[in-house]
Amino acid sequence: MAAARPRQRPGRAALTPRQRRDLWLGLAFVSPWLVGFLVFTVYPVLASLFFSFTDYNVVSAPRWIGTRNYADLFSDPLFGKTLYNTLYLALLGIPFSLLVSLLIAMLLNQRVRFQGVFRTLYFLPSVVPAVAAALLWRWFLNPDYGPVNEFLWQFGINGPGWLADPAWSKPALILAGLWGVGGSMVIYLAGLQNVPVALYEAADLDGAGSWQRFRYVTLPMLSPVILFNLIMGIITSFQAFTNIYIMTGGGPSNSTLVYALYLYQNAFQFFRMGYASAMAWVLLVITTAALALVFRTSGWVYYEARE
């Protein structure tokens, strides 16, 4: 009886010599990542949770202040403004870019000439470095000397101040962001090319029109890809930083002060590391909640039976 017991217990004792050897081998191969995971992910995640309950300016040791950073966050008018700006850009920007990239992908998926040329043209801006793209758009949307307002002027329209006008700065950012939809367009295109032709033929036999083909064949088959682009959109829009830092720096009148930018300012300009850590944890909670909501309501996504 006593001899049989260890065999039933899970854990190291139950491993054969071969399995034990493989365990050590496997761990040895993944060890570079494992060290990085512990040092650059696990420790920082726990440390930032700790910092979020302290007053910390890097120079002197962190001082425990309980939940005061969190309480301060919710009474900080700039934090509220930041949340509003971030949600505005996400709720308007994500659906807009999802629709535009889907539309382009569907047009390109038809039998068009120069398909490859068009695909390259549309995709190209998405590989331009964010710094270069942001500088370019800042200058392109210049209200006085830029070509956009000059173009509008041809039609007798007095163009808006774009990035310089608090009422137009957020739409201007969305417009500039549209320049980089090539990435999600290419993903849609790959998804569209995976739709079996037989499904369209069957739909034709049933006398389906264009709208019905789209609604009952394309859309369900494409839904996993739409979900993927939606998730990537949520993740990137909550973390948007570089383009806004360079295009507006958060202005004018804080109209483009977004979450990641305010967090950066608190941490690296005001050295309020505790406060910024609290912001980081609120961001983690918001992102997780948003993704959970998307997955919970993802009943519209159609998965093919996998072999």
Next chain:
Amino acid sequence: MTRAIRPWRSALTYLVLVVGALFFLTPFAWMISTSLKTDAQVFAIPPEWLPTPAMWSNYLRLMTEIPFLRYLGNTVFVTLTSVAFYLASSAVVAYGFSRIRWPGREALFYCLLATMVLPPQVTLIPQFVLFQKLGWVGTFLPLIVPALTGSAFAVFLLRQFYSAIPSDISDSARIDGANEWQIFSRIVLPLSRPALATASLFIFIWTWTDFLNPLIYLTDDRLYTLAIGLQQLASTRAAAWPLLMAGSLLMSLPVVVLFFFAQKTFIAGVSTAAVKG
């Protein structure tokens, strides 16, 4: 598709595609045009699209008025080192996650996947404090040392590829007395060149264009990368648009050229991540 596209619809398709292409191309044209203007021509109303004479000398001014070549050298150094480090470590790690079976492997792999969606802001501050304590802030070390621990994306990509290599190959090598490292370095790695190429392409572009990390860690102007150098120029000389556009153009050039040469690899990489993810 078997159906013929009706003519008016086809015309509409081309119209939308061409108008769209103009929207995507005009900013490029504006970038090139501005880079060839004098500092005064920039403020002409209406804007000139074809500046005469074309100021090719702006590209030379970039080298003399700001330390552009040094920024370029720094960027090349950081990028190539990062690519080498990321690739070497990810190739080894992916092997441990695919070609060897061991208890706990799947659980750790889920941890790796989770790090891909973790907002970087959550780890940013303690990492900064850590590097500060090590005395690494103001050096290249915070930008390149973490690369030695692998990139989650590259590990994911390589693991997919390794898993598709038949296990018979490893088994027969084992019978011939090869150890696991030899199987990795002499058999699996040489077979994985396409996946390694895709991974290095993406890592190259990420590190070449990275802004946040150099912004936080590079405090000395002599170590600036192109991204930080251009931002610095933009904030100190607000009206230097010809120089800024020339610099942006040069910074984009390697990425754009790389994209043209490796378009298929690139697009396949983007779509694999989506379809398998």
